[in-house]
């Protein structure tokens with residue numbers, strides 16, 4: 001049976017976003033009272049429309065860069081799930097100032113407000129980008145390279161701040177380094193859309209998706225339910241050795257972009273045979289991209305009891321089905 005956090009008062013920052021809204025849905029389903037702090041910069045009102053009338057749900061429209069908003073959001077909170085950030089490596093290369101303001105400045109404000117309010121545990125979204133140029137595969141938590149983007153720097157700085165807060169103030173912190181998350185409610189539109197929702201929506205329009213590079217680059221694509229599971233486990237873990245740590249959250253599988261395209265085409269083609277005729281277009285590689293990424297999920301398995309919620313291919317089938325119905 002799934003281990004879920006129950007009957008707590010929690011804050012989810014970035015709760016109108018892709019991962020945050022899925023996390024809120026599961027937290028409400030297991031009987032928690034949830035406050036969502038979001039400024040809707042990349043999040044969407046439609047992502048939270050399903051629970052806006054739920055008596056266990058409170059929306060605070062505010063900004064993690066504003067300390068008063070943070071202080072209001074953490075009042076009477078047992079636990080914080082910090083998801084708010086400006087995501088995307090290319091966005092951070094275009095606008096490093098905003099990425100730093102939100103992802104580091106905002107992070108320290110919400111972390112300090114949490115500590116001031118007596119929040120017991122602060123679980124935050126870290127990132128696989130922290131591995132930077134380290135060549136080893138699979139990635140293990142304590143071997144990181146040089147960051148390759150402003151985004152990667154911000155996510156690593158967050159880990160350092162969280163650790164220092166834990167040592168100096170005793171607040172329990174857990175960082176979850178997500179690897180290429182995908183699934184329902186992920187935004188398919190805009191310049192910074194992630195590859196899976198973009199491929200699905202382009203294929204559904206009978207257009208050819210662009211693969212950056214020759215298709216041989218690979219990633220550890222992680223279904224959103226695995227990320228939700230990891231957050232619940234991080235909230236529940238009691239062993240003190242598991243606290244003040246960072247964990248890879250992934251499937252531990254590596255899929256090339258070419259294979260990813262083929263799987264999505266096959267699953268989308270079941271509903272629309274026209275899609276099966278579409279071939280991808282190969283474009284230039286993106287700045288700041290590493291060729292391969294794959295996580296070891298051994299540490300999360302050992303200390304949190306984590307296993308992925310499904311295989312990549314099962315997750316892709318769910319995601320394609322969701323996008324088919326909802327796009």
Ligand SMILES: NC(=O)c1ccc[n+]([C@@H]2O[C@H](COP(=O)([O-])OP(=O)(O)OC[C@H]3O[C@@H](n4cnc5c(N)ncnc54)[C@H](O)[C@@H]3O)[C@@H](O)[C@H]2O)c1
Nearest residue numbers: 014016017018019039040041042043063064084085125181
């Ligand atoms: N999606 C991935 O593959 C992935 C991978 C690694 C890490 N992460 C991290 O996971 C977290 C969630 O990512 P996501 O994919 O759901 O992104 P998202 O853009 O869908 O969600 C981020 C949310 O944060 C909100 N937000 C941004 N700036 C804010 C601010 N200043 N104040 C208040 N709210 C603000 C946005 O409006 C949005 O609702 C982020 O911290 C991201 O860096 C995501």
